[in-house]
Amino acid sequence: MTLMNCLILAFLLFGIGVWGLMRRRHLIGMLISIELMLNAANINFISFAYFSASDSTAGALFSIFVIAVTACEMAIALAIIVSMYRRYKSLDVEQLRDLHD
Amino acid sequence: MYIPNFIIPDLLLLLFPFIVIGSRLFCTDRSKVPWRIANIGFIAIFVLLNFIPLSGGVGRFFITNWHIDDFGVLMREVLMVSAILGIWLAKDYFEHGGDGKPAMHQIAEFIGTVAFATFGGFTVVSACDLLTFFLGLEIATIPMYALAAWNKRDQYGSEAATKYILMGSVATAFELFGFSYLYGFAGSIHFDSIQHAVASGSSPLLWIAVLFLFAGIGFKLTLFPFYTWAPDVYEGAPTPVTAILSVTSKATAIAFLVVLVYGPLSPIKEQVAPFIALLAGTTLFVGNLGALKQSRLRRFMAYSSIAQAGYIMVALLGDAVMGKTAIIYYLFVYAISNYLAFFIFGIIGHHREETFDSLRGLSKQKPTLAIALAVAMFSLAGIPPLAGFFGKFHLFFSGASTGHYGIVAFAVLNNVLALYYYLQLIKSAWIDDTDEHLNPLRMTKRQRNVIVLLTVAVIVLGVLPFLSDNIFAGFTF
Numbered sequence: 332m333t334l335m336n337c338l339i340l341a342f343l344l345f346g347i348g349v350w351g352l353m354r355r356r357h358l359i360g361m362l363i364s365i366e367l368m369l370n371a372a373n374i375n376f377i378s379f380a381y382f383s384a385s386d387s388t389a390g391a392l393f394s395i396f397v398i399a400v401t402a403c404e405m406a407i408a409l410a411i412i413v414s415m416y417r418r419y420k421s422l423d424v425e426q427l428r429d430l431h432d
Numbered sequence: 433m434y435i436p437n438f439i440i441p442d443l444l445l446l447l448f449p450f451i452v453i454g455s456r457l458f459c460t461d462r463s464k465v466p467w468r469i470a471n472i473g474f475i476a477i478f479v480l481l482n483f484i485p486l487s488g489g490v491g492r493f494f495i496t497n498w499h500i501d502d503f504g505v506l507m508r509e510v511l512m513v514s515a516i517l518g519i520w521l522a523k524d525y526f527e528h529g530g531d532g533k534p535a536m537h538q539i540a541e542f543i544g545t546v547a548f549a550t551f552g553g554f555t556v557v558s559a560c561d562l563l564t565f566f567l568g569l570e571i572a573t574i575p576m577y578a579l580a581a582w583n584k585r586d587q588y589g590s591e592a593a594t595k596y597i598l599m600g601s602v603a604t605a606f607e608l609f610g611f612s613y614l615y616g617f618a619g620s621i622h623f624d625s626i627q628h629a630v631a632s633g634s635s636p637l638l639w640i641a642v643l644f645l646f647a648g649i650g651f652k653l654t655l656f657p658f659y660t661w662a663p664d665v666y667e668g669a670p671t672p673v674t675a676i677l678s679v680t681s682k683a684t685a686i687a688f689l690v691v692l693v694y695g696p697l698s699p700i701k702e703q704v705a706p707f708i709a710l711l712a713g714t715t716l717f718v719g720n721l722g723a724l725k726q727s728r729l730r731r732f733m734a735y736s737s738i739a740q741a742g743y744i745m746v747a748l749l750g751d752a753v754m755g756k757t758a759i760i761y762y763l764f765v766y767a768i769s770n771y772l773a774f775f776i777f778g779i780i781g782h783h784r785e786e787t788f789d790s791l792r793g794l795s796k797q798k799p800t801l802a803i804a805l806a807v808a809m810f811s812l813a814g815i816p817p818l819a820g821f822f823g824k825f826h827l828f829f830s831g832a833s834t835g836h837y838g839i840v841a842f843a844v845l846n847n848v849l850a851l852y853y854y855l856q857l858i859k860s861a862w863i864d865d866t867d868e869h870l871n872p873l874r875m876t877k878r879q880r881n882v883i884v885l886l887t888v889a890v891i892v893l894g895v896l897p898f899l900s901d902n903i904f905a906g907f908t909f
Contacts, residue, residue, distance in 0.1 A: 345609060352602065361598060368605035375612035385619040393563055393621065397608060400570045404601055407577045411593045418587050427591050430664040432731075 337378030344371035358412050358422040362405065369401050439494050441480045441508065442558070445551050448473045449544035456540040466540035470519060474547075478512040481505060497561045497622075504557040506760045507687050510767055511553040514679040517771040519543050520882055521778060522672035530671055531781040533586045542582060546676060549575040553684040557691065562611050562621040565691070569607070572684040573600055573652065576677060580669040592668025599661040603651030610644030613637050614696070623696045631699035642704065645692065646711070653685040654738045655745070656714035663722070666734035671781055674730055675774035678737045679767045686744055690759060694752045708748050709839040716742025717842075720849040729777045729786045732853070733770075736812060739850060740766055743827055746843050750830030758826035765811065765823035765893060772808040772886040776801055779879060783871040788857065793866025798873055800880070802861045804887045811890045813854040814847055819893035 344367055351364030373394040380390025412422065419426050452470050459465045484505050491501025519542075524530070526539045536542070552572025559565035577600060581593030615621055617637040618629035630638065650658040666674045693701060693708075719739030726732040744766075747758040777786060779801065784790035795802040811820035824847070832840045875883075 341612075345605075348605070358594065358598075362601075365598070365601045365605055368602070369608060372605065372608035372612045375609065376615060379612065379616035379619075383616065383619060386621065386625075389561075389563070389621040390615055393566075393611075393615070396563060396567065400567065403574055404570070404577075404597075404604065407574060408597045408601065411577065411581050411590060411597055414581060414584060414590045415594050418590060427595060429588060429591055430595075430668045432663070432725075 334378055334382040337374060337382070341371040341374040341378070344368075344374065356424050358415070358424060361424070362408055362412075366401065366405070369397060373397055435492075436494070438484050438492065438500050438505075439498070441477050442498075442551075442554055444473070444477050444480070445547060445554060448477070449547040449551075452540050452547070453544040466543070467523070470540075470543040471516075474512065474516045474519065478509065478516060481509050481512060493560070497564050498558050499560045500558055503690070503756050503760065504554075507557040507683065507763075508554055510683050510760065510763045511550050511680060513764070514676065514683065514767050514771075515546050515550045517767070517882070517886075518546055518672055518676040518680070520878065521675055521771065521775060522546075522670075524778065524782070524876065524879065525670060525672055528782070530778060531786055533583055533589075533670070536583050536670060542579070545575040545579055546680075549573075549579070549676070549680055553680060553687065556684055557687045559691065560623045560695075562615060562623075562626075565688075566608065566611060569652075569684070569688060570604065572681065573604070576600075576673075576681055579673045579676065580665060582673060583670050586670070588668035589670060592665045595661050595668075596665045599651055599658075603648045603658075605648075606644050606651070607648030610641045610648060613641035613644065617641060618696075626696040627698060630696060634700060638700070642697065642700075646707065649685055649688055649692075650711065653682065653689070653741050653745075654715070655711050655741065656718055659715065659718065659738050662738055663731050663734040666737075667728065667731045671730065671774060671778050674733070675771055678733065678774075679770055682737065682741060683763050683767070686741075686759060686763065689745075689748060690756060693748055694756065698752070705749055705834070705836065708745060709836055712742050712745035712748075713839050713842050714742075715739070715745065716846050720846050720853070723853045724849070726853075727788050729780070729788070729790075732788075732857070733773065733777070736850075736854075737770070739846075740812070743824060743843060746831040746836075746839060747827040749836045749839070750833050754826075754830045754833055758823075758830040762823035762827050765819040765890070768886055768889050768893070769808050769811040769820055772804060772883065772890060773812070775879060775883050775886065776805050776808065779873055779875055783873050788860045789867065790870060791857065791860040792864040792870070794861040796866055798875075800883070801873070801875075804883050805861050806858050807887050807890050809854040809858055811894070813851045815851075817891070817894055819890050822894055 348364045348368035348371065352361055355361050355364060376390045376394045380387040384390050416422060452466050455466045455469055486502045491499055493499050522542060526536050529535045549572050552568050555564060555568025555571055559568050577593060577597045580596050581590050583589045614626060617635060618626040654662040697704060716739045719735050719742055723732055723735035726735060744759060744762060747755050780790050807818065811818040814820045814824040828840045828843060
């Protein structure tokens with residue numbers, strides 16, 4: 332296992348996340364795609380910390396902070412999505428059409 | 433000289449939301465105590481910040497990753513002005529509904545959330561490593577998601593918040609990916625080490641990092657390809673939240689770019705400059721074009737603030753002292769003019785629909801409001817005697833000082849376009865005939881006082897340039 336392998340893995344994960352975000356029409360599916368993108372960044376941090384960085388503690392710590400911050404973000408996102416669901420009784424993004432030009 | 437006491441305002445602001453929210457436990461629902469505490473606290477922090485003498489020089493470090501310098505202090509003042517005006521604007525929406533929506537609840541928690549967002553801005557301007565920087569940006573953004581959905585009984589609010597949080601999380605992911613490559617490139621998260629590494633040679637890794645970082649911040653700053661969420665969110669969120677979004681969130685995002693471009697990325701600034709110029713030019717053009725065809729007030733303000741973000745980007749092309757000075761001065765002016773406009777739209781939205789047509793006959797019914805509206809719009813458009821002109825002048829001067837005449841000329845030409853739509857708003861208020869079916873407007877005492885105060889501030893900041901000299905004088909970063 333080399334640094335390049337890890338970076339390619341992370342990049343693929345990020346790409347899958349972006350692709351899922353554009354293809355998915357379901358709010359929870361989109362959130363999972365975003366989670367994939369954030370975790371791709373985590374893999375990057377950890378592999379840089381393990382293979383190349385002069386300050387390797389920082390990279391490992393960074394990924395732990397990212398996990399905590401992501402948890403906060405997802406908590407708020409789920410709360411907002413629950414309030415959406417109460418109103419529309421579905422989680423399809425196609426219904427987000429009340430605000431437009 | 434910077435002495436250790438200068439960290440006191442930051443600590444107070446960190447403590448402040450807990451005090452305000454905690455005070456709710458000891459008083460009834462209708463009590464005014466949390467509101468009073470909030471006012472006293474915010475104003476006290478703002479006054480304390482003003483006691484810090486701007487001495488120039490390098491600033492001061494606290495525990496190696498908290499850095500206070502002149503830019504940081506002035507940005508803190510901008511953010512505090514925005515927070516104070518934001519809660520004053522919000523207060524009325526907790527007493528009665530506005531824009532055809534029911535009244536909001538839990539003012540103490542609302543103020544606490546605004547304070548957290550402001551603290552996030554403080555963190556961004558004082559960070560000197562990537563981790564603090566990232567945390568600051570998130571502390572500034574996550575409360576905004578909650579604020580956008582504050583009115584649970586308003587369907588537009590939850591739709592706006594959903595769009596905002598999806599776009600915001602994607603932006604976070606892009607930024608984080610950029611940070612990870614920057615860390616991989618430099619091998620450290622400290623800004624000094626990164627700047628050192630960037631100066632000693634670039635690699636594809638660095639350029640990928642820069643690309644991702646600009647894409648991420650482009651979402652938050654509503655730059656050209658990533659601005660599409662802004663009009664929807666600005667229209668759907670409650671009016672005070674829209675105002676806070678358009679000032680606090682934008683100021684934080686600009687501060688992020690300033691810290692990055694004049695800090696770790698400063699050795700490659702000349703290579704990044706064409707990229708910044710391209711983003712600035714497209715953003716202000718798209719914002720201006722979008723605003724031309726709007727008929728609803730808040731959607732119009734959204735496009736106007738997209739265009740303003742483009743103008744501010746122009747100043748990033750200048751060198752450090754000039755660019756930072758121009759940006760801070762413009763942010764002060766922008767905050768005051770924007771809040772003035774939102775106070776007026778808030779009064780109109782309380783009694784009427786939020787459209788251009790609701791402004792008809794304003795000059796006959798409420799001459800004070802019509803004058804204030806004209807002042808706000810002329811300042812945003814940049815008409816000479818008002819503060820907005822001097823703000824824009826410094827922005828363009830900063831851009832031109834490093835020889836980027838093309839983008840400055842483009843921005844000035846675009847200003848003519850901007851003047852057209854700002855004038856349309858004034859035409860509705862001053863020239864169009866009165867519509868008899870419109871509801872009469874009433875102002876509370878607080879609203880009248882704030883509108884008079886802000887109008888005077890916009891005029892005084894412009895016609896007494898020594899006030900702005902105060903910001904500029906003896907000011908080396």
